[in-house]
Amino acid sequence: MEYPIRIADQLKPILKAYRTSQGLTQVDISQKIGVTQQAYSLLESAPERASFERVLSVLATLGVEVILREKESSTGQEPKEW
Numbered sequence: 844m845e846y847p848i849r850i851a852d853q854l855k856p857i858l859k860a861y862r863t864s865q866g867l868t869q870v871d872i873s874q875k876i877g878v879t880q881q882a883y884s885l886l887e888s889a890p891e892r893a894s895f896e897r898v899l900s901v902l903a904t905l906g907v908e909v910i911l912r913e914k915e916s917s918t919g920q921e922p923k924e925w
Contacts, residue, residue, distance in 0.1 A: 862905060
């Protein structure tokens with residue numbers, strides 16, 4: 844399943860949903876990434892305040908990968924190749 848994220852606020856329900864779908868608590872995730880439960884709770888409620896590295900760490904712990912792609916153009920042009 845893909846979930847496009849365009850603003851950090853969209854991460855809130857996604858982080859919680861992935862965590863709870865795996866039967867994990869905030870304590871479980873916080874221990875896996877090496878922070879307190881309070882620090883993880885803040886990350887989950889305000890992901891825009893967390894570092895990108897920390898968010899990636901949480902996503903990796905949840906078994907979620909990040910894929911970057913160009914937005915589809917309304918002109919029908921193919922994305923640029925690197």
